[in-house]
Amino acid sequence: MSTTLPPQFEVIDRPLDTQMTISFGPQHPSTHGVLRLELILDGEMLVKATPDIGYLHTGMEKLFEYKKWQQGIVITDRMDYLNPLGNNLAYVMAVEKLLGIEIPERAQTIRVLMCELQRIASHLVWLGTHALDIGAMTVFFYCFREREKILNLIEAASGGRLTPSYFRIGGLMMDLPAGFERRCKQFTDDFLAALQEFHTLLTGNKIFQRRTQGIGYISAEDAIDWGLTGPSLRGSGVEIDVRRTNPYTSYETYDFEIPTEQSGDVWGRYMVRMREMKESHKISVQALSRLKPGSIKADAPKVVLPDREAMKTHMDALIHHFLIVAEGFDVPAGEIYHPIEGSKGELGCYIKSNGGPKPARVHFRGPSFVNLSALPLMAEGEMVADVVAIIGSIDIVLGEIDR
Amino acid sequence: MSKEIEQGQASAEAEAATDNSNTPSPLVAALQRQNPEWVGEVIEAFNEVTVIVPRAKVVEVCSFLKTAPGLEFNMLADLCGVDRGPEEEPRFEVNYHLFSTTKYHRMRLKVLLNDEDTHVETVTTVWRTANWHERETFDLMGIIFDGHPDLRRILLPEDWEGHALRKDFPLRGYEPYSLT
Numbered sequence: 370m371s372t373t374l375p376p377q378f379e380v381i382d383r384p385l386d387t388q389m390t391i392s393f394g395p396q397h398p399s400t401h402g403v404l405r406l407e408l409i410l411d412g413e414m415l416v417k418a419t420p421d422i423g424y425l426h427t428g429m430e431k432l433f434e435y436k437k438w439q440q441g442i443v444i445t446d447r448m449d450y451l452n453p454l455g456n457n458l459a460y461v462m463a464v465e466k467l468l469g470i471e472i473p474e475r476a477q478t479i480r481v482l483m484c485e486l487q488r489i490a491s492h493l494v495w496l497g498t499h500a501l502d503i504g505a506m507t508v509f510f511y512c513f514r515e516r517e518k519i520l521n522l523i524e525a526a527s528g529g530r531l532t533p534s535y536f537r538i539g540g541l542m543m544d545l546p547a548g549f550e551r552r553c554k555q556f557t558d559d560f561l562a563a564l565q566e567f568h569t570l571l572t573g574n575k576i577f578q579r580r581t582q583g584i585g586y587i588s589a590e591d592a593i594d595w596g597l598t599g600p601s602l603r604g605s606g607v608e609i610d611v612r613r614t615n616p617y618t619s620y621e622t623y624d625f626e627i628p629t630e631q632s633g634d635v636w637g638r639y640m641v642r643m644r645e646m647k648e649s650h651k652i653s654v655q656a657l658s659r660l661k662p663g664s665i666k667a668d669a670p671k672v673v674l675p676d677r678e679a680m681k682t683h684m685d686a687l688i689h690h691f692l693i694v695a696e697g698f699d700v701p702a703g704e705i706y707h708p709i710e711g712s713k714g715e716l717g718c719y720i721k722s723n724g725g726p727k728p729a730r731v732h733f734r735g736p737s738f739v740n741l742s743a744l745p746l747m748a749e750g751e752m753v754a755d756v757v758a759i760i761g762s763i764d765i766v767l768g769e770i771d772r
Numbered sequence: 773m774s775k776e777i778e779q780g781q782a783s784a785e786a787e788a789a790t791d792n793s794n795t796p797s798p799l800v801a802a803l804q805r806q807n808p809e810w811v812g813e814v815i816e817a818f819n820e821v822t823v824i825v826p827r828a829k830v831v832e833v834c835s836f837l838k839t840a841p842g843l844e845f846n847m848l849a850d851l852c853g854v855d856r857g858p859e860e861e862p863r864f865e866v867n868y869h870l871f872s873t874t875k876y877h878r879m880r881l882k883v884l885l886n887d888e889d890t891h892v893e894t895v896t897t898v899w900r901t902a903n904w905h906e907r908e909t910f911d912l913m914g915i916i917f918d919g920h921p922d923l924r925r926i927l928l929p930e931d932w933e934g935h936a937l938r939k940d941f942p943l944r945g946y947e948p949y950s951l952t
Contacts, residue, residue: 423927428943430912431936435943466818593847593873596901607873614876705818706869706880708849717850719867734850734869742904771927 388416395424399502399757402767404741406756413752418745425771433731437697438464439538441731446532448733449769451494454487454523455711456769457536459718459733462617463707464538467700467722468672475663476540477618482553482656483526483535484618485649489560490519491712492642492649499639499761500571503580508570515563518556525549539673540666550660557654564646572643581635585747585759588633595743598736599714600645601763604638606631611710623652635755635762642764672698697726713737713764735769797821799879802843806836822880827892830868830883834898837870837879845870845879848895851905853913857939863887864915868895885915894920912937 389410394400403424409417429448433441445456458480465472472480497512520530525546527533535542571577587597592605602609610627612620628644630637666673674693675686692698704721714736721730740763748759799821804811810833812824825833837845850869857863864885871878883892894917895902906917907926914935917923925932934941 423925423929426927428936431941431943434939594900596848596899609873615878703817704822704867705820706850706867706878708871708878715849715871717869719850719852719869721854729856730852730854732850732852734852738904738908739901742901 418748425767429772437726443534449766451491452712454483459709459716461536463705463718463720470667470669473664476665478656478659480618485653486519488649488712490516492646495764502757502761544665584635584755586634587747596739600641601740603629604641605633611708625652635758638762737765738770741765824882831893834895844872844874847871848899853909853915855939890915893918
């Protein structure tokens, strides 16, 4: 520990020469789902941690191969259930690349707006649960209050709160409802004050600082070698963000910064996410100001469902509607790996198509999966109570790890 | 330093353009210059470069790509297996998606495997992140990574039979699986 403690609280960190194996999880609330860790302890010191995953494995990648291209979107919602719009985007954009479809500007702007709102919502869940794990209960209620506002916005746009399936191949499910911009603006106007509240609750909190600073260190070289991405990598001082390195949906035209911290510990990853929420807010404000009336669906009648009104009045629209729903559409043969910046790191979608209405293989590179594999490196040598702080700091979602 | 690399890449590009009508990317040109045996087929589509690498050379190629100046693929973004179907020959593909945190470029390596011999050498010696990716590929696709430090099932239970992502594995499994 960096600071000296009063003698009655001194940490005894010499080995006790007796080892104990305990099973941490899968029902432990601090494992954020159904993660099991096999911990070998020497007194309170962690000697070895072995993550045991797969409790939530539902064979989603197998399921993709039996579903039509457009049916795959609803499966992606259920992977990283805190960032469903990001998953939608990775899948949908990969298919669009294979099809060679261009998306209208309004649809792109709405995608950026919704993804950034979703990123804030995902970070809010992380912040609330991370603080709860460490012992600060109040933060959780404040975070969920703000998250509720975002979920209401997503519900207004798509009809779903946790499983929106809002992005479709070739555009969006439907346009934003009337009054959405006003409600969204109200949220963005209020959010910075709320963010300041979170800082007041946690950032200056001495207990929180002691629990996080210098804990769970990972160096930049190790982080890259272990494939860490997202805030976990940027917390070690590596300025990598897919939105900047391989821009998509015109992110290159938005003005935002990539926050990094040099410390490489739980505190560094905490600060990166806190600052990232501010950047996401900045992007949402820009996207909101760019919203102009226009089409939200690409001009690809064989792929994109026609408008309801057109379907009722035009013969060809009806035929296309019937064919898309009944038989699906063919995607040209080829393979693609499309990475996006999810809320937890690089979310990659690998798709292989042999032509035909169903994919030959869909694979998701879940950032949580890769970030969790580096957990033993960060946790070994720490106290057992710090393991929950480290798990919280890498922000895992088991739905994405087990798929 | 970076200017030199850019010039090097540009000259490699120019070189390749003179002797080949369809220009290979500088990444492929660099590989070919180092060892022509490493590069099997090259596929360029959707702004992505795919190089099919002979199975025996995959670790050599990966180490070269990781360390060579101007390439610096220091991160393995993803590794996944593909089953083309039981009647296809070669049946399996292993895809390595590489990324460089300094140059920001990406590239895909592909290794083809036959049904009878699904062995390929592990790349955990090059990037440690390959550990879980390879375990997952072994678990779901049945590809064996020789030299892997801990090649156990990762998502499915230890006593699971078969490999669930193979095309001949039925969607609902062979029989109701019980955890008892």
